[in-house]
Amino acid sequence: AQSVTQLDSQVPVFEEAPVELRCNYSSSVSVYLFWYVQYPNQGLQLLLKYLSGSTLVKGINGFEAEFNKSQTSFHLRKPSVHISDTAEYFCAVSPSYNTDKLIFGTGTRLQVFP
Amino acid sequence: GAGVSQTPSNKVTEKGKYVELRCDPISGHTALYWYRQSLGQGPEFLIYFQGTGAADDSGLPNDRFFAVRPEGSVSTLKIQRTERGDSAVYLCASSPQGDRGYGYTFGSGTRLTVV
Secondary structure, three states: OOEEEOOOOEEEEEOOOOEEEOOEEEOOOOEEEEEEEEOOOOOEEEEEEEOOOOOEEEOHHHOEEEEEOOOOEEEEEEOOOOHHHOEEEEEEEEEOOOOOOOEEOOOEEEEEEO | OOOOEEEOOEEEEOOOOOEEEEEEOOOOOOEEEEEEEOOOOOOEEEEEEEOOEEEEOOOOOOOOEEEEOOOOOOEEEEEOOOOHHHOEEEEEEEEOOOOOOOOOEEOOOEEEEEO
């Protein structure tokens, strides 16, 4: 079975500062990894995904994430955040042989202050 | 349609009542998923359809929950004898030919409140 841990429930940051949202997973098989963003009163939107290949994945809105197999991590980063990045961010995992269900973390609320 | 549509956006019902939640996926997407998101939690898998059939319903919490997709497009999640613990946002997502790493497209959800 797979599981996802997002240790930070909230991350406050000032505008234009860098940010890292942490995600660790556990799995006995190879996995696919995803980051989704949820803006207030909206559905989840895919930010980026790691399937295979380069461990550094670039997504939308200037976000990127790095897959670290030895540390079983997939941390999300952005070098300079905007007010509009304020949202809930969810890390998710699925086994690579069966992506029919995603296992989500509990989410990290990113709050960007002016 | 352009996105995944869920109706109603909000539903308030009394404990013990029956409710139906509707999901209209992106046209041509054969895979459809239902997730439930409780307050302060990430989405939890309920059921996955490939075409008309439920390929995996292992996430349905009990037999009060049932979902159908009779024509391989629109899906309805049905909850009988609702309980206060069923209060959550119910999310629907669709994907072409099963996810296989494409990433789902989620709808905005139906917020169910059982009073």
